[in-house]
Amino acid sequence: MSGKLFEIVTGPLSSDEAARRVAAPNVGAIVTFIGTVRDHTGDRQVDYLEYEAYPEMAEPLLAQIGREAQERWPSILKVAIVHRTGHLNIGEASIVIAVAASHRQETFAACSYIIDRVKAIVPIWKKEVWADGEVWIEGPRQPDPATAGAWAGVTPFKAARQ
Amino acid sequence: MSGKLFEIVTGPLSSDEAARRVAAPNVGAIVTFIGTVRDHTGDRQVDYLEYEAYPEMAEPLLAQIGREAQERWPSILKVAIVHRTGHLNIGEASIVIAVAASHRQETFAACSYIIDRVKAIVPIWKKEVWADGEVWIEGPRQPDPATAGAWAGVTPFKAARQ
Amino acid sequence: MIQVSVRLFASLREAVGQKELARQVQEGSTISDLLGALMREYPRLAQAARRTHTAVNHQYVPVETVLRDGDEVALFPPVSGGAVP
């Protein structure tokens, strides 16, 4: 992994490495979120996942989500979001988020906001592969201001061009 | 670091290592909290910190806090809390908490609860050392049911013996 | 006529069998027009693309958006980066 704050990568993720991307002498609290591949979805046994991304669009959207979090919680000093694509086995991390601040108060809410937004608007897809089949997991609907989850009011859309 | 879930250690901390302590095939979300040494407290410039613990009492209390979190949020599968003691330089981690669940919903609240409780009841102290002096930082008061912070109602006290 | 590139992802990519296409369309065409033409060309896309998301030059835009020469159009299913947990 490089030192970029918002990145789509193909290799293994590390929360220590993500924490280093947001570290600074005035930082006293870092919250990280690690999304890992579960062996099941509901009652279905999962063999592995395949993640696919549209990196040229995903990385700017990750950066936008970082800015949104800092606007909502100005105490947040730095955010890093790294998403992995390709074949991921059970237990491997698909995403690592790191949120840094001088004091911890707002770091948890900001990190929770960020993972919700990533799942709502960033063009990344996953295919579940089982012993006897596979399926692309689709999000619930087109992201829009009314359907961006618990954090409504922030839209990923630009005004339509004419 | 070893594989213990609740531990006072003297060497460097790693959030990846803490996350591995709580990893399992049915885990899909891990939240970690990393407390790091800031270069300042208010307007005071800090050189380094000295952490001291009462390990025989601290480790069982860390385990108790883990159990409290799992009682409050039954979706939490596993908790690890590792605190470092001794001389810590700016930027080094003094505590790492890892909270694992199948789904992320309650992981942030549980992790926030845990760090608040650690600071309220676990016998660990820190001394701030500056260029021209030092001071032991003291918590606000004796921990008791009414003063355990935002999570009142859980007391660290056993009934007084007669 | 104007020239656009089309990026396809996930189930839509599999339905078409390609990651990227180059197409010429009439000036004034919308994404909707382009999508309709592609569905006629790739019948399996019609199945997969019931809930297609649309972006132009890395920005989400409505399907009514008018295309311009050189646009990079992206067609993909609802994002699931993913969904749960």
Place this chain on the structure above:
Amino acid sequence: MIQVSVRLFASLREAVGQKELARQVQEGSTISDLLGALMREYPRLAQAARRTHTAVNHQYVPVETVLRDGDEVALFPPVSGGAVP
């Protein structure tokens, strides 16, 4: 007389100049009695121990707790593991 060990931490440890003491006290003595005796023995402890927390055998207990033979008594300032952030 009964025998107890005393563990001291942070500012209290520095005030006494030792991590651990062994003391004999009268049967029926409380932590409060022990602390009073130690403050007379170590005048600097009286300064440092204004807000002493007390534990016996790794459990927080009130200062009124009666000591038993073999108890490990701990005296320490409010915990700060730490305070901020």
